[in-house]
Amino acid sequence: MNPKESEKEVVIKADNVVKKFGGRTVLNGISLEIYKGETFVIMGGSGCGKSTFLRHIIGSLKPDSGKIYLLGKDLSTLNDDEMDHLRRKIGMSFQSSALFDSMTVGENVALGLKEHTKLDKSVRDIVVKMKLELVGLRGFEDLMPSQLSGGMKKRVGLARAIAMDPEIVFYDEPTAGLDPIVAGVIDKLILDLSKKLNITSVVVTHDMKSVFSIADRVAMLYEGRVLEVGTPDEIRHSKNEMVQQFINGSPDGPIKFFQQKDDYLETLVA
Amino acid sequence: MGVTVIVNFFAKIGSVVLGAWKGTVEVLGLLFDTIWWLIFGPLKNKFVKSDSIFHQMVFAGVGSLVIAMFVAFFTGIVIAMQSAYQLSRFGANIYVAPMVAISLARELGPVLTALVVTGRVGAAIAAELGTMKVSEQIEALETMALNPIRFLVIPRFLALLVMLPCLTILADLVGIFGGFLVGVFSLDLDPYRYITFSFKYMAWKDVWTGLVKSGTFALIISMIGCYMGLNTKGGAEGVGKSTTLSVVTSFILIILFDCILTGVFYFAGK
Numbered sequence: 001m002n003p004k005e006s007e008k009e010v011v012i013k014a015d016n017v018v019k020k021f022g023g024r025t026v027l028n029g030i031s032l033e034i035y036k037g038e039t040f041v042i043m044g045g046s047g048c049g050k051s052t053f054l055r056h057i058i059g060s061l062k063p064d065s066g067k068i069y070l071l072g073k074d075l076s077t078l079n080d081d082e083m084d085h086l087r088r089k090i091g092m093s094f095q096s097s098a099l100f101d102s103m104t105v106g107e108n109v110a111l112g113l114k115e116h117t118k119l120d121k122s123v124r125d126i127v128v129k130m131k132l133e134l135v136g137l138r139g140f141e142d143l144m145p146s147q148l149s150g151g152m153k154k155r156v157g158l159a160r161a162i163a164m165d166p167e168i169v170f171y172d173e174p175t176a177g178l179d180p181i182v183a184g185v186i187d188k189l190i191l192d193l194s195k196k197l198n199i200t201s202v203v204v205t206h207d208m209k210s211v212f213s214i215a216d217r218v219a220m221l222y223e224g225r226v227l228e229v230g231t232p233d234e235i236r237h238s239k240n241e242m243v244q245q246f247i248n249g250s251p252d253g254p255i256k257f258f259q260q261k262d263d264y265l266e267t268l269v270a
Numbered sequence: 271m272g273v274t275v276i277v278n279f280f281a282k283i284g285s286v287v288l289g290a291w292k293g294t295v296e297v298l299g300l301l302f303d304t305i306w307w308l309i310f311g312p313l314k315n316k317f318v319k320s321d322s323i324f325h326q327m328v329f330a331g332v333g334s335l336v337i338a339m340f341v342a343f344f345t346g347i348v349i350a351m352q353s354a355y356q357l358s359r360f361g362a363n364i365y366v367a368p369m370v371a372i373s374l375a376r377e378l379g380p381v382l383t384a385l386v387v388t389g390r391v392g393a394a395i396a397a398e399l400g401t402m403k404v405s406e407q408i409e410a411l412e413t414m415a416l417n418p419i420r421f422l423v424i425p426r427f428l429a430l431l432v433m434l435p436c437l438t439i440l441a442d443l444v445g446i447f448g449g450f451l452v453g454v455f456s457l458d459l460d461p462y463r464y465i466t467f468s469f470k471y472m473a474w475k476d477v478w479t480g481l482v483k484s485g486t487f488a489l490i491i492s493m494i495g496c497y498m499g500l501n502t503k504g505g506a507e508g509v510g511k512s513t514t515l516s517v518v519t520s521f522i523l524i525i526l527f528d529c530i531l532t533g534v535f536y537f538a539g540k
Contacts, residue, residue, distance in 0.1 A: 058413050081314075084415035092413040098406035102398075112414050164414075 008035040010069075011168060011200050012057055017066035019052060019224075026052050027063070028224035039194050039201040041211050044221035045246065045255070050204045051095075053221070054172055057202070058092060059083050071167065088116055091161030095173040097153035099145040105132070105156050106141030112164045131159040134196075135189060151182035155189065162193060169193065171203040175210050187213050208247055212236070220246065222255065297497045300419070301489070304427055307420050316417075322425040330391045330426075331433030335440070338386050342441035345378055346370055346448025354457055363457045367464045368471035370449030371442075375476040379442040381528050384487035387434055388520040392495040395426055396516035399499025400509040408500065418500065427492040434488035435481045442480070479535045486531065487524050494520045 012034040019027040026049045034040045044050045055061045056068055059075050068075045073086060099108050109128045113119055119127070125141075132138045135155040145153060154174060161169050171190060175183035187210045194201045205211060211218055211232065218235045220227040220243050228235065228243050238244060245253030311317065353369040399422060402408050411418050446468060453459040498516035502508045 055409075060409055060412060080417075084417075087413055087415040090413065092410070094406045094410055096406050098410040100402075100407055100410070101405075111416070115414075115416055 010034070011036045011071055012202070013069040014053070014057070015067045015069070017053070017056060017063045017068060019049075019056065019061065019063050026224050027056070029066070030221070030224070030226055032219055032226060032229070034200065034202060036200055037194070037198055038216040039190065039203065039214050041203045041205060041215040041218045042221060043204075043206055043208075043211050043218060043246070045206060048221045049224040050206075050221050051172055054170055054202070054204050058090060058170060059087070088112070088164055089167045091164065091166035091169045093154070093157045093161045093169065093171045093174055095176060097145070097150075097157040099153055099156055099160070101145045103145075104141060105137070105143050105145065105148070108145070108156060109141075109160045109163050111160070116164065127163065128159075131163050132156075134162070134193065135159045136185075151178050151185070154178065154182075154186060158186075158189060158193075162197070162199070165197070166199060168200040168202065171201065171205075173205055173207075174203060175205065175207045180209075183207065183210060186210075190214050208249070211247075222246075293497075296501075297493055300423070300497050300500075301493050303419050304423050304493070307417070307424055308428075311420055311424075316420060318420060318424045318428070322421075323428050326425045326429035327433055329394070330387065330429045331436060334387050334390050334433075334437060337390065338383050338437050338441050339444045341382050341386055342374070342379065342445040343448040345382060346374060346445030346450075347452050349373055349378070349445075350449035350452035351456075354452070358457075363453075364459055364463065364467055366449065366453050366457065367459070367467035370453075371446050371468040371472045372476050374442045374445040374449075375472060375480045377480070377528075377532070379438050379445060380480045380484040380487060381524065383438045383441045384434065384484065384491065384524050385521065387430070387437065387487075388491050388517055388524065391430065392491040392520050393513050393517050395492065395495030396498040396502075396513045397509055399496060400502035400512040403500060403502045404505055404508060423492075423496045423500075426496060427489070430488040430492045431485060434491070435484045438480060438484040439477075442477075475535075475539065479531070483528060483531050486527055490523045490527065491520050494523065 010033050012032070014030050014032045017027050017030045018025070028049075030049075030053055042050045042053065052061065056063055057070060059070070059078075062076070070086060071089060073082070075083070078086065099105075100111070103111070106125070106128050109131055110124045113124050113127060128141060129138055132140060135158050137152060137155055137159065140148070140152070140156070145156070148156065158171075158174075161171075174186050174190060178186065190201055190203065191214050193199060201214075203210075203214065215232050217229065217231055219229045220235065220240075222242055228238055228240050230238070235243060236247065241254050245255050307316075308318075349370050350366050354363055354366050357363055357365050357369070399408070402422075408418050408422075411421055450461070450464055450468075453464045454461050495516045498512040498519070502512040
């Protein structure tokens with residue numbers, strides 16, 4: 001079925017995914033393959049559709065056309081129960097952490113286990129301690145999310161994402177809004193988790209430092225299309241001017257900051 | 271210019287009507303999903319957690335007790351005084367007793383309690399779920415394969431469905447007691463006669479029609495609150511908007527359905 005199957009196992013495959021919101025095309029035919037065990041970074045400017053694409057992979061949004069295969073299953077053919085079953089094999093760390101603020105840190109991490117497994121509370125507590133230890137927050141079980149700093153919330157979100165021992169973990173802007181040191185800690189955590197637990201990581205970010213420190217492969221998205229896919233080195237030495245402009249963060253280049261295409265003068269006068 | 275104003279006017283009406291229609295369809299969809307989960311969830315071994323239902327019952331029921339009783343008590347006093355004002359002209363002061371009892375059981379008990387609970391519980395539901403929506407917590411639930419309807423809507427729905435009729439019965443009794451105080455201490459009626467008269471003219475139907483109303487209102491408050499919450503868009507402003515909209519919509523629907531149900535019971539009882 002898949003020509004590359006002999007080399008590497010494909011766990012996520014997007015095939016010409018198109019999504020429109022109203023009249024605006026957000027995803028304009030994205031095709032990607034992500035292999036088992038790698039850390040795959042999706043980068044691109046704000047509004048390029050990278051978060052939207054992530055939401056398509058985890059099945060919260062459905063594409064207008066095109067297909068997405070997650071762990072070998074075509075998402076468009078799954079019913080709710082099958083989708084839920086598949087979702088137990090993935091974890092997601094959200095941009096805003098999305099911790100349940102009516103629950104303690106420990107309850108947040110334990111929720112998936114409590115709802116989906118028959119584990120005893122004592123066993124669950126041990127698992128929670130282990131996951132919190134992994135993110136360096138052991139002993140914080142009884143705090144409420146509102147008592148934590150932004151970086152700590154992110155790390156609890158991470159612990160929650162890996163609580164069910166997922167095969168794939170998705171990270172939506174894991175370092176956005178954090179100070180450089182905490183961002184470095186999070187990057188190291190993502191690396192550690194994928195190496196220690198051998199999970200596939202898919203990271204959406206526009207933080208260049210973290211792109212080059214964690215990625216095995218990088219995809220650059222622009223206006224809903226994939227500009228280029230490659231290893232960090234290939235991306236760094238890319239001939240594509242847009243990619244170069246993006247990684248160097250220069251204001252002048254083929255990517256225009258102002259997206260209005262109509263004439264500025266005309267809009268001023270009329 | 272004048273034509274545009276008229277066209278805009280009709281366009282506005284059209285969009286309001288279409289919006290209301292779309293909302294109605296979606297709220298009914300939510301109700302259908304809720305009932306579906308209530309019936310088929312347990313069959314799929316996905317029970318609703320009793321502790322979260324209990325938590326909601328305490329919040330919706332016990333928490334609203336004082337304010338609901340306060341309203342009912344003074345309403346009872348007011349009806350007693352207002353009806354005595356008319357009845358004393360005929361020397362029929364003793365009929366204040368059944369007047370208070372019946373108007374509370376059939377009408378004011380269910381409606382006033384529902385309005386109080388809308389302001390307290392309906393608003394809280396919309397605000398809480400709305401905040402969860404805009405902070406990605408609802409999405410987090412979905413990616414953890416936890417259905418928001420089973421997890422969030424059903425406990426609130428069941429809690430209100432049980433607690434609102436309970437509150438209504440208590441409100442009826444407290445209101446009758448308020449009327450009793452006026453009858454005994456201000457109109458110099460015999461306490462024993464007042465009580466026998468209260469219940470002599472009150473039929474079983476007066477009570478159960480009140481409870482049917484109260485159950486319907488519980489359904490309205492929980493469904494509108496959850497719908498507005500789950501469909502919140504756009505940050506803190508959106509949460510405020512959903513909360514306001516849920517209270518206003520529930521108020522309107524409660525008054526509307528009160529009229530419809532009163533009509534049904536009136537004509538069916540003929």
